[in-house]
Amino acid sequence: MNTDQPEDPQRRRIREQLEAILIRSEKATSWHDEAARLRGLVNHEGYVPVRTKLAGEDLDFLSGARDELLMFSELGLRLLDLHQPRDAGGITSDAAHPILRCRSCMWRWPCPTFRAMSESFGSTCESILPETA
Numbered sequence: 590m591n592t593d594q595p596e597d598p599q600r601r602r603i604r605e606q607l608e609a610i611l612i613r614s615e616k617a618t619s620w621h622d623e624a625a626r627l628r629g630l631v632n633h634e635g636y637v638p639v640r641t642k643l644a645g646e647d648l649d650f651l652s653g654a655r656d657e658l659l660m661f662s663e664l665g666l667r668l669l670d671l672h673q674p675r676d677a678g679g680i681t682s683d684a685a686h687p688i689l690r691c692r693s694c695m696w697r698w699p700c701p702t703f704r705a706m707s708e709s710f711g712s713t714c715e716s717i718l719p720e721t722a
């Protein structure tokens with residue numbers, strides 16, 4: 590940021606909250622490989638009895654993970670609803686490919702917000718989604 594204005598308190602609070610989530614998540618143990626191994630051990634009741642050692646950082650992460658992931662999912666869906674392309678109208682030399690603009694921020698499509706979401710989610714989603722049969 591390159592401004593002489595002090596950061597808005599609400600903006601600063603949101604930034605601090607997001608940074609805390611980021612740090613908490615980075616410190617926690619990843620369950621990606623272990624979850625794949627445990628999936629094969631689901632019993633007839635639909636559960637896997639697990640004995641494990643959890644570090645304090647893992648408990649910090651797990652205590653808020655569900656609520657934080659719900660919050661991020663809702664945020665993502667709201668941003669996706671806000672930032673959609675629409676025909677910019679006007680005269681174009683290429684009728685088959687009209688110029689599109691974001692209906693929310695009016696940047697040329699794809700807008701920076703959609704590009705940021707696409708860069709954040711597009712490449713990682715395939716690796717974290719469970720395989721479908």
Ligand SMILES: [Zn+2]
Nearest residue numbers: 672691694700
């Ligand atoms: Zn936009």
